[in-house]
Amino acid sequence: MEFAGTISRAGTLATKLFGRSGSLVLSRVLSAAITFGLPLALVRLVDPTGFGTYKQFFLVSTTALLVGQLGLTQSLFYFLPREKESGGSYAAQTFFSLAIIGLLAGFAVYCGAPLLAHFLESPGLLEFRAPLAIYTGGMLAAAPLEASLTSHGRPARAAIAYTLTDFFRAGGMVAAAALLGVPWLFRAAAAVAVLRVFALWTLAVRGGVPFLRPTAQRFRSQLAFALPFAGSAVLWVAQRQFSQYAVSASFNPATFALFAVACFHLQVVDIVYTPMSEVLMVDLAHAQTPSAAAGAFRESVSRLATILFPAAAGAWLLGSTVVPLLFTSTYLAAVPLFLLATVEIPLWVLPVDALLRAEGETRFLLWFSAVRIVVAAVLVLGGIHFFGLAGAIGGSIATEAFSRVCLLTRGCRHLGLGVRAAFDPGGVVRIAVSAAIAAAAAWPLRLFLHRMPMVLASVAVYGAAYVLCCSLFKPRRPAPASVDVSAGRTASAAAA
Secondary structure (H helix, E strand, O other): OHHHHHHHHHHHHHHHHHHHHHHHHHHHHHHHHHHHHHHHOOOOOOOHHHHHHHHHHHHHHHHHHHHHHHOOOHHHHHHHHHOOOHHHHHHHHHHHHHHHHHHHHHHHHHHHHHHHHOOOOHHHHHHOOOHHHHHHHHHOOOOOOHHHHOOOOHHHHHHHHHHHHHHHHHHHHHHHHHHOHHHHHHHHHHHHHHHHHHHHHHHHHHEEEOOOOOOOOHHHHHHHHHHHHHHHHHHHHHHHHHHHHHHHHOOOOHHHHHHHHHHHEEEEEEEEHHHHHHHHHHHHHHOOHHHHHHHHHHHHHHHHHHHHHHHHHHHHHHHHHHHHHHHHHHHHHHHHHHHHHHHHHHHHEEEHHHHHHHHOOHHHHHHHHHEEEEHHHHHHHHHHEEEOOOHHHHHHHHHHHHHHHHHHHHHHHHHHOOOHHHOOOOHHHHHHHHHHHHHHHHHHHOOOOOHHHHHHHHHHHHHHHHHHHHHOOOOOOOOOEEEEOOOOEEOOOOOO
């Protein structure tokens, strides 16, 4: 009962911070913790060969999952909130299509395992090609599970599905490796994928999500939205990963390791940004007027700033201690790069890609993604040439800043607002200043404490100072008006 109460209180706090996306953000935080702990456990249970095979297993399956959905899963955020009567057709079309794609992908992975094993120099992929095929196909077939729940107005259930998937996958893999050996590690992952497929179709049969007969006309309209989005998503992934491939090709593995450590904390962006942007798409679909849409966008910006600005300030505060603490003193050279990479985090307070997807601008996103890759190539490669690893990170930051400005300008046309009116600059500045002052207040602790005591003390002081600054800088509401009954007129409290 106490545990359930703790979870309930955590969910309530997350909802206050992030609105309807609070449960999804909380689930991503829990999933990130589970995902972070899984390799730390497996590396102690299997030999280096088995651990390397595990990394290759998920590299292949994750790539297939990102590319194979063809934008169909993401299209649910557009169609389900808008098509009240026929939304079930779009859900059914997505379920059936991804079931077929999952079968084909699983068959392709199984047949192509010898080639993959040779290309990646991983014989284990051939040995475990059956679990790899089942896991890849099952995860693709079940990909619409959380999206259909969120789009149907049930983000809490989607959050539960996210968390349970990672919990059972990580727990099952660790238990299987510890009790039964390496082969069962991959079989446990495949079993979780099969359970997800079962859960998705159980929801459909029992009416947990809309489900109606597909039609050719609706499927054509869905593909018209999904396919350009799929192309832009592939290009976006390529652009986001470009710096990693460029650094890997330009430097030796040890130098690339420094780069990877310097950027490891950027996953905080995905934890917060993805669920909030998904909920924003649903809210924009329900907005009846441009002013309502603008209000939803402003609220989303404010909520993202509430967590991303303090996260960036906290990273600057603790980076020089946390990096060697987690990765040993071998990676001290990554600290300046870590601090530089943190500059990118505040850029993600603008969920402009979600705004454009909600407005059906997938064709624009497709060609803009192509432009963005060219910009990334010029800036990242140029940065590497002149400034080394710091130039690669700086090129990525410049590319993202360029993208956010361009997408915001385009999105403001749909909101009917100027760029400055699309969000509350004063509120964003107050959050940023509060985070900066809180970090400055905690900074002196570095002179007296070291390692873990310093981290814990700094976090405590930083958190308390941030809450205090936010309360002090919070704008005061105007005094409420009072009604003079005898005169039949309204007067302000001050005038009375």
